[in-house]
Amino acid sequence: xxxxxxxxxxxxxxxxxxxxxxxxxxxxxxxxxxxxxxxxxxxxxxxxxxxxxxxxxxxxxxxxxxxxxxxxxxxxxxxxxxxxxxxxxxxxxxxxxxxxxxxxxxxxxxxxxxxxxxxxxxxxxxxxxxxxxxxxxxx
Amino acid sequence: xxxxxxxxxxxxxxxxxxxxxxxxxxxxxxxxxxxxxxxxxxxxxxxxxxxxxxxxxxxxxxxxxxxxxxxxxxxxxxxxxxxxxxxxxxxxxxxxxxxxxxxxxxxxxxxxxxxxxxxxxxxxxxxxxxxxxxxxxxxxxxxxxxxxxxxxxxxxxxxxxxxxxxxxxxxxxxxxxxxxxxxxxxxxxxxxxxxxxxxxxxxxxxxxxxxxxxxxxxxxxxxxxxxxxxxxxxxxxxxxxxxxxxxxxxxxxxxxxxxxxxxxxxxxxxxxxxxxxxxxxxxxxxxxxxxxxxxxxx
Numbered sequence: 001x002x003x004x005x006x007x008x009x010x011x012x013x014x015x016x017x018x019x020x021x022x023x024x025x026x027x028x029x030x031x032x033x034x035x036x037x038x039x040x041x042x043x044x045x046x047x048x049x050x051x052x053x054x055x056x057x058x059x060x061x062x063x064x065x066x067x068x069x070x071x072x073x074x075x076x077x078x079x080x081x082x083x084x085x086x087x088x089x090x091x092x093x094x095x096x097x098x099x100x101x102x103x104x105x106x107x108x109x110x111x112x113x114x115x116x117x118x119x120x121x122x123x124x125x126x127x128x129x130x131x132x133x134x135x136x137x138x139x
Numbered sequence: 140x141x142x143x144x145x146x147x148x149x150x151x152x153x154x155x156x157x158x159x160x161x162x163x164x165x166x167x168x169x170x171x172x173x174x175x176x177x178x179x180x181x182x183x184x185x186x187x188x189x190x191x192x193x194x195x196x197x198x199x200x201x202x203x204x205x206x207x208x209x210x211x212x213x214x215x216x217x218x219x220x221x222x223x224x225x226x227x228x229x230x231x232x233x234x235x236x237x238x239x240x241x242x243x244x245x246x247x248x249x250x251x252x253x254x255x256x257x258x259x260x261x262x263x264x265x266x267x268x269x270x271x272x273x274x275x276x277x278x279x280x281x282x283x284x285x286x287x288x289x290x291x292x293x294x295x296x297x298x299x300x301x302x303x304x305x306x307x308x309x310x311x312x313x314x315x316x317x318x319x320x321x322x323x324x325x326x327x328x329x330x331x332x333x334x335x336x337x338x339x340x341x342x343x344x345x346x347x348x349x350x351x352x353x354x355x356x357x358x359x360x361x362x363x364x365x366x367x368x369x370x371x372x373x374x375x376x377x378x379x380x381x382x383x384x385x386x387x388x389x390x391x392x393x394x395x396x397x398x399x400x401x402x403x404x405x406x407x408x409x410x411x412x413x414x415x416x417x418x419x420x421x422x423x424x425x426x427x428x429x430x431x432x433x434x435x436x437x
Contacts, residue, residue: 008305010431011399016203016355021312097312100197100305100355108397108417126315 001064002037002072002089003080004030005105009094012101019076020099022048023124029132031055033091034072040064041074081106087137090114094131109135184328184340184358192360194434196302197341205342205356207322212346214320216240218282220289226334228255229292231326232276235346236314242283249273249286256293256335256373264365264425265296270375272299276325276339278307281314292327292336293373295363301428302359306341310353319347328358333370336361364424394419394432401427407437 007013008020031039031052038056040063041049049057060066063073064083080087090109109116118134184200216237221230234240252273261268274294277284284290294303303325310321322344327336338360345353362368367378393412394401396419402409403424412418424434 015309016199018352018354020309022316024316095312097308098305099309099312100357104399106397110396111417126312 001067001069001083001086002034002091003087003107004033004072004074004091004093005076006093006095007105008101009096009098010101011104012099013075013105014077014103015100016102017077019048020101021095021097021127023095023127023130025122025124026093026127026130027052029093029122030074030091038067038071039074040067040071042076042078045074045076077103079106089137090135092133092135094133095127096129096131097127113137113139189328189338189358192362193436194364196297197306197357197359200340200356200358203355203357205322205324205344205350205354207324207342207344211235211322212344212349214346216320218277218284220276220287223289226255226332228329228334228336229276229289229327231324232290233324234277234282234322235320236277236281236310236323237320238314238318240282241311241314242279244283246279247285249291252286252288252291254288254291254293256333256370258293258373258375260375262363262366262377264377265363266300266425266429267296270295270363270366271373272296274299274303274339276327277323278303278311280311281307281323292339293334294336294339294361295366295368297363298338298359298361303339303341306343306355306357306359309355310343313345313353317345317347317352319345319352321345321353330370335368335370335373337370338362392420392424392427394427394430399432400435401432402435406435408435 005013006021006026012020014020027049034055038058040058040060042061042063043059046057046059058066063078064080067073084107087107090107114135115138116133117136120132121129122132124130190198213235216235216239218234218240220232223229254273258271260270262270271293273291275284276290276292279285310323313319314321324342326340328338328340329336338358340358342356343353344350365378366375368375392401392403393409395412395415395417397417401424402412
C-alpha cells in the first residue's frame, strides 16, 4: 500500500478537523503519481479532488482496510497507526510552511525502516515551494 | 482605497460600552476592546477562562468556534481597525480577507511605530535575539497594512512566530488557493492598565464554504519561554528557568522521535525515555521545538 500525505514543517496535517492547506498543483501531481492505480481517500478528501478525469478514485470511510497491495491511499484525517506493516511506500508533500496542527503524520520515517528514494521541488499554485519526498520500506 | 465597513449601530455601541464597563468592573477582568470588531454582542474572554501558559503557544477557545454572526457572512472584502484607547493601546482589528485585500507590493518599514510597552531588548536565548517584535494584528500577508499604529502591538518573538504566524499562514494560503473570503478578527487582551497585552484572541471563518475550510478561535500567549516579563511596562529579565535552560547540559531534554514530544527533567515520562529506542537528545527546549517537537503536557 502506498500512503500519500501533505505535511507542514512540523509534520502537521490537520487543525480543528480541517486540512492545514491545499494546492491544486499538488492534487494534479498526486493523480499523476497514481495513474493506473486505485487511489483511495475519505469522503472529506474526495471533495478536494472532485471529478478527476481518468483517475480511479475510490471514496471510503475505511480506506486503509479496503486498499490492497499496490493501491494508494491519500490520508488527511485518517490515522495510519496500526497499519504500518502494510505500507510499502510513502509519498510526502511538504508545504514548507508552518500551520497550526492538532493531528500529525504519525508514521516515523526515521526509524531505519525507510529509505528516501526521491526528492523533487516544484512551485504550487499558492505555495512558493512544495517538496515531494518518496520513501520506500527497506525492512 | 480598500472598502471599509461601518457596521456599528448606536445599539451596538451601547452594548460594547456596557460590556467594557462590566469588564472593567470585574476583578481579574481583562481589557479586550471590541470596537471595530463588527457586530459582536457581549462575548468577552475572561482571565478566569485562560489557564497559565504551559508550554503550548496557544489554547483553543469555545471549542474552536469563532463568533461571527451569519449577518456578517458576506463577500465584500474590508478591513477595519479599532481606535487606540486612552493609554494608546490597540483594540480589535477585523477584516474580511479576500484576494483583493492582499498585498501586491513588498512589505514596507514599520520601525517608526512604537506600540505600547515597546522595549528594544535582546537575549541570546531568543530566536533572532530581539525579545519583542512589532506584531501585526492582521498580518501583512493578509491585508498589506504596513505602519498602521492601530494594527501593531508589542509581542514577543515567540508569540509572533510560534503563535500567530501559523494561523495567519493557514488563512493566507486558503484565500490564495480558493479565492474565497475569510472573516478574520484579532483582539489584543490587556490586563487592567498594562501596556503589554497578555495575549491575543484570533478568530477566523471561511465565508463561501461556511467554515468548512477555515474555522478557529484561539488565544495566543504573549510570552517568551525563559524570559520574565512585566506586563505593566514591557520590561523583562531572564527568569530562573531561562538561566537554567541557557546552562542546560547536553542530554537534558529527551525527545521521542515517534511521537515528536519532548520531556524535561521532572516530567512524568522523562525517566522512561532514557531507554526508549525513539530517544533523541536536545540541548534546549528551543532546539527541540525547532525540530518540530512539542513539550509533554505532564
